Amino acid sequence: MGDTVLEVKELQCARPKGDPIFSNVSFAVSKGDIVVVQGKSGSGKSTLLKCLSHLILYQGDILYREQTPKSYGIPSYRTRVQYVPQRASLLPGTPRDFMTSILNFGSYSKQPVLGDDRIGRPRGLSNDTIDLAESWGIDEELWDRNWSTLSGGEMQRIALAMAIGMGTAEVLLLDEPTSALDPDSSARVERFLKSEIKKPNTNLKALIWVTHSEEQGRRVGTRFMQLSAGGIQEESVDPGV
Numbered sequence: 001m002g003d004t005v006l007e008v009k010e011l012q013c014a015r016p017k018g019d020p021i022f023s024n025v026s027f028a029v030s031k032g033d034i035v036v037v038q039g040k041s042g043s044g045k046s047t048l049l050k051c052l053s054h055l056i057l058y059q060g061d062i063l064y065r066e067q068t069p070k071s072y073g074i075p076s077y078r079t080r081v082q083y084v085p086q087r088a089s090l091l092p093g094t095p096r097d098f099m100t101s102i103l104n105f106g107s108y109s110k111q112p113v114l115g116d117d118r119i120g121r122p123r124g125l126s127n128d129t130i131d132l133a134e135s136w137g138i139d140e141e142l143w144d145r146n147w148s149t150l151s152g153g154e155m156q157r158i159a160l161a162m163a164i165g166m167g168t169a170e171v172l173l174l175d176e177p178t179s180a181l182d183p184d185s186s187a188r189v190e191r192f193l194k195s196e197i198k199k200p201n202t203n204l205k206a207l208i209w210v211t212h213s214e215e216q217g218r219r220v221g222t223r224f225m226q227l228s229a230g231g232i233q234e235e236s237v238d239p240g241v
């Protein structure tokens with residue numbers, strides 16, 4: 001097993017009415033991987049990320065460090081294999097409220113941490129998180145604004161800074177994380193994430209990164225996958241080379 005952090009076997013996901021979105025999806029993610037996932041609009045990329053974080057029903061197996069999400073404990077699992085949504089606009093309150101509520105959320109504060117307990121519980125909103133977001137152009141006052149008043153790009157940077165700032169994720173599931181950002185801001189986020197997973201002193205081990213941009217995929221990816229209804233195909237080399 002070695003460096004494998006996440007393994008997906010014969011994953012299948014269907015729409016609520018039962019017709020399949022995709023099936024036969026199998027792959028493994030190792031430490032240091034930045035797995036770029038591409039595919040046509042509607043092929044199920046967001047759905048795949050939500051399955052991986054156990055946010056929606058699926059068939060097949062997902063193993064995180066050789067354990068199923070259920071045996072790990074779903075709330076705890078979701079902090080380790082963490083979905084960063086494309087849009088956070090439906091959340092109530094402010095980003096600061098959200099970070100506080102995570103800390104007070106019963107399942108995080110009471111549940112014993114299973115598995116790799118070096119990682120510990122989520123952290124609240126720290127100066128490091130505020131500073132990180134600031135380095136991406138987010139003024140501190142935005143943490144106290146309602147989500148609904150933030151621009152798409154502000155939301156994306158705050159959602160990503162929160163996921164990093166919680167300090168618990170080993171695998172981040174990034175759903176077009178820079179789609180609303182200008183090229184400079186996007187480049188700063190890309191550089192940060194690429195360097196973060198190489199650092200020995202962070203929990204972050206791998207990224208699964210959905211993007212529609214071929215150029216971004218080539219800039220950030222170490223592995224490249226194409227999702228379609230029939231499964232996921234890994235391309236053996238950077239498709240841009």
Ligand SMILES: Nc1ncnc2c1ncn2[C@@H]1O[C@H](COP(=O)(O)OP(=O)(O)OP(=O)(O)O)[C@@H](O)[C@H]1O
Binds near residue numbers: 047
């Ligand atoms: N709750 C739902 N009810 C019905 N259909 C759904 C639901 N969620 C997703 N779908 C459908 O499943 C398919 C896959 O959606 P998904 O958002 O995962 O695709 P995607 O590849 O991420 O698309 P895009 O590239 O446009 O963001 C789409 O046809 C979508 O309409």
